[in-house]
Amino acid sequence: MIVEAEYRTQVQTHVPMETHGIVADWQDDGLTIYASTQHTHSVRDEAAEYFDLPKSKIRVISDFTGGGFGAKYGINNFGLLAIHLSQKAGAPVRMMLDRREEHVSAGNRPNSLQRVRIGAKQDGTLTAIDVISWGSGGIAGGAGIGFCYNALYPCPNMRTEQYDVFTNAGPCAAFRAPGQVQGIFSLEQAMDELADRLQLDPLILRDRIDTKPTDDMLARAHERKVAAERFGWSRRRPPNADAGPIKRGIGMAQAQWVYVVSPPTTVEVRVADDGSVSVYNSTQDVGTGTRTVLAQVVAEEFGLNAEDIGVFIGDTRFPWGPPSGGSRVTASVTAPARNAAYAAARDLAARLAPLFDDADPDDIFFADGKVGVRGKEGAARPLKDAAKEAKFGEISKLAKRHDDYEGFAVPGELSISRHGLGGVQFAEVAVDVETGVVKVERIVAASDCGRPINPKLVESQVIGGIIQGVSYAIYEDRIMDAASGHQLNANVDQYKMVGSRETPAIEVLLMEQIGAQSSTDARGIAEASNVATSAAIANAFYNATGKRIRTLPMNPANVLATLSA
Structure with a gap:
C-alpha cells in the first residue's frame, strides 16, 4: 500500500502584540539597553561584539516582553542603529518597529512544498517513507519541515530531503516549533489517509505504528485514549455524511517535540x-x-x-x-x-x-x-x-x-533530554461547501507536561498554542506582489488572524509525566501545543467533506478549489 501526495503551507508572520523595540543609552560608564527580547544575553553579547565593548560594560534590561514566538533573538539591525545614534548623540535613543516593519523584516514561519510517499503493509506497519520538501525563508535559510518524519513513527526505510529556496523577501526566524508545524501537517494527514485506505480507525493505526520505546510515545498512547473518550471519538461517522451545505466532521493528529534545557542557567x-x-x-x-x-x-x-x-x-x-x-x-x-x-x-x-x-x-x-x-x-x-x-x-x-539525572542525549548549551514531549489534539469543524468557509468549533488537547508547576499557566500555554494553530490553519497568509516583492497585507487588517468569534471551544487535558530527571521535573509546553492543530483540523475537514485539503490556509479560495477538484 502506497500513499502519495503533495502538500503546501504558507508563510506565517509572528505578529506579536508588542513589536520589536529597543532603547539604547550610551554613557561614559557603560551602555544600558532596554529591549523587547527573548534573550537578554544575546542582545548583550551582540552589542559587545559589534561595538568592541567588554560585556561587563553592557547591561540589558527586559522587564516584560509582549510576545515574540521565536523572532526576538539578538539585537537586530535597528538595535545596532539605536546604539550607534545614542553614542553619537550622548542621549538615549528609542526605536520601535511599526506594524508594517514587523511583518516584512522581523521574521516569519517559512512556506513549504512537500512531496510525500509512504509505504505500508496491510496491517498498517510502515515499510518506507520518502519526503522531499522545498521552502523559502526569504533571504535566510532554515525553511525545513523539522524532524517529525524521523522522530514520530519508526520506519525501517527513511529518506528526507529539505531544500531552501532564496527569494527577495524578509528573512525567516524561529517560530514556535520551527519546521514541525509544516511537517506534521503533511505527516499526520498522510497517516490519516493511510488509515482510510486500509479501512482502519486512525486511532487504531497509530496504536500499531506509534511504537518507539520512549516516554513521549507512552504518553501519547495514554493521551489518545483519554482525549478520545473526552472528545467523543466514538461518534465519528463516515466522510461526507451530512446532507446540505453545512458539513461537520472530526479529526485528530499527534504532536512531537524535544525536551530541551540550558545547563548554563x-x-x-x-x-x-x-x-x-x-x-x-x-x-x-x-x-x-x-x-x-x-x-x-x-x-x-x-x-x-x-x-x-x-x-x-x-x-x-x-x-x-x-x-x-x-x-x-x-x-x-x-x-x-x-x-x-x-x-x-x-x-x-x-x-x-x-x-x-x-x-x-x-x-x-x-x-x-x-x-x-x-x-x-x-x-x-x-x-x-x-x-x-x-x-x-x-x-x-x-x-x-x-544535567538531567540520566544525562542528556545531546549535551551542550542547548541540551536535549532523553525524554521527549508529545501531545494529541482532536478537532471538530463545520464546512460550508457553498461559501468555502471553515469554522473550527471544538478542540480537545491532551498534552504531557512533566510536572506542572502552575497548572493554570500551563493550560494557558496550550490554549495559546491552539489558537495560534487555528489561525495558521484557517486564516493567516502573507500576500506578496510577485512583480515588486512587496507584501500587500503588512498590517493587522488584511493580514487576517483568528479573533474571538473564530476561536473554538478548547478543552485542555494535562498529563503529568514524571520522569524524575531534576529536582522539579518541570518541562516546557509551548511548542508541543502548537504542532498538531492544523493537521487535526485538516483531518476533520476530510471527515466532513470527503476531500483532502492539502494546501494552507483553508480559506474560501483554497477550500472551494479542493471541493471542486
Missing part, C-alpha cells in the same frame, strides 16, 4: 535579615508567567506564599538565564531555583537554631510563614521576627542547572 536566592526572600535570574518573561513559577518554587522551601517572594529577572546583571525559546525556560530555571532555595533555607535553619535552645538545624522547619522545631510545633514563631533577632545580615546561595 544559574539562579541566586537571597534571604535578608528581616526574613524576606528574593530570587534572581536574567531570563525574561515573554508572557508565560516565569516570575510566578520562580516564586512558587522558592516559596515552597521557606514555607511562604508565592507573593511573599521577590522575583527579579530580565537583567543581565543577574545570574545567566536561558532564552525564551524551544520550550526551555521553566525546565531550565526551576530546578536550580529550588536547589538554591533549599541551600539557603538550610543555611537559615542553622542560623536560627540557637534561638530554639540550640536545636539541631535538621529539625528546623518552615511553614505558614513561621519557623519552628519538629516536635515542638506550638513554639513556632514568625519567620520575620526570628530572622531579625538572629541578625545574620544576608544569606546568598547560587545553584546551576545540572
Whole structure:
C-alpha cells in the first residue's frame, strides 16, 4: 500500500502584540539597553561584539516582553542603529518597529512544498517513507519541515530531503516549533489517509505504528485514549455524511517535540535579615508567567506564599538565564531555583537554631510563614521576627542547572533530554461547501507536561498554542506582489488572524509525566501545543467533506478549489 501526495503551507508572520523595540543609552560608564527580547544575553553579547565593548560594560534590561514566538533573538539591525545614534548623540535613543516593519523584516514561519510517499503493509506497519520538501525563508535559510518524519513513527526505510529556496523577501526566524508545524501537517494527514485506505480507525493505526520505546510515545498512547473518550471519538461517522451545505466532521493528529534545557542557567536566592526572600535570574518573561513559577518554587522551601517572594529577572546583571525559546525556560530555571532555595533555607535553619535552645538545624522547619522545631510545633514563631533577632545580615546561595539525572542525549548549551514531549489534539469543524468557509468549533488537547508547576499557566500555554494553530490553519497568509516583492497585507487588517468569534471551544487535558530527571521535573509546553492543530483540523475537514485539503490556509479560495477538484 502506497500513499502519495503533495502538500503546501504558507508563510506565517509572528505578529506579536508588542513589536520589536529597543532603547539604547550610551554613557561614559557603560551602555544600558532596554529591549523587547527573548534573550537578554544575546542582545548583550551582540552589542559587545559589534561595538568592541567588554560585556561587563553592557547591561540589558527586559522587564516584560509582549510576545515574540521565536523572532526576538539578538539585537537586530535597528538595535545596532539605536546604539550607534545614542553614542553619537550622548542621549538615549528609542526605536520601535511599526506594524508594517514587523511583518516584512522581523521574521516569519517559512512556506513549504512537500512531496510525500509512504509505504505500508496491510496491517498498517510502515515499510518506507520518502519526503522531499522545498521552502523559502526569504533571504535566510532554515525553511525545513523539522524532524517529525524521523522522530514520530519508526520506519525501517527513511529518506528526507529539505531544500531552501532564496527569494527577495524578509528573512525567516524561529517560530514556535520551527519546521514541525509544516511537517506534521503533511505527516499526520498522510497517516490519516493511510488509515482510510486500509479501512482502519486512525486511532487504531497509530496504536500499531506509534511504537518507539520512549516516554513521549507512552504518553501519547495514554493521551489518545483519554482525549478520545473526552472528545467523543466514538461518534465519528463516515466522510461526507451530512446532507446540505453545512458539513461537520472530526479529526485528530499527534504532536512531537524535544525536551530541551540550558545547563548554563544559574539562579541566586537571597534571604535578608528581616526574613524576606528574593530570587534572581536574567531570563525574561515573554508572557508565560516565569516570575510566578520562580516564586512558587522558592516559596515552597521557606514555607511562604508565592507573593511573599521577590522575583527579579530580565537583567543581565543577574545570574545567566536561558532564552525564551524551544520550550526551555521553566525546565531550565526551576530546578536550580529550588536547589538554591533549599541551600539557603538550610543555611537559615542553622542560623536560627540557637534561638530554639540550640536545636539541631535538621529539625528546623518552615511553614505558614513561621519557623519552628519538629516536635515542638506550638513554639513556632514568625519567620520575620526570628530572622531579625538572629541578625545574620544576608544569606546568598547560587545553584546551576545540572544535567538531567540520566544525562542528556545531546549535551551542550542547548541540551536535549532523553525524554521527549508529545501531545494529541482532536478537532471538530463545520464546512460550508457553498461559501468555502471553515469554522473550527471544538478542540480537545491532551498534552504531557512533566510536572506542572502552575497548572493554570500551563493550560494557558496550550490554549495559546491552539489558537495560534487555528489561525495558521484557517486564516493567516502573507500576500506578496510577485512583480515588486512587496507584501500587500503588512498590517493587522488584511493580514487576517483568528479573533474571538473564530476561536473554538478548547478543552485542555494535562498529563503529568514524571520522569524524575531534576529536582522539579518541570518541562516546557509551548511548542508541543502548537504542532498538531492544523493537521487535526485538516483531518476533520476530510471527515466532513470527503476531500483532502492539502494546501494552507483553508480559506474560501483554497477550500472551494479542493471541493471542486
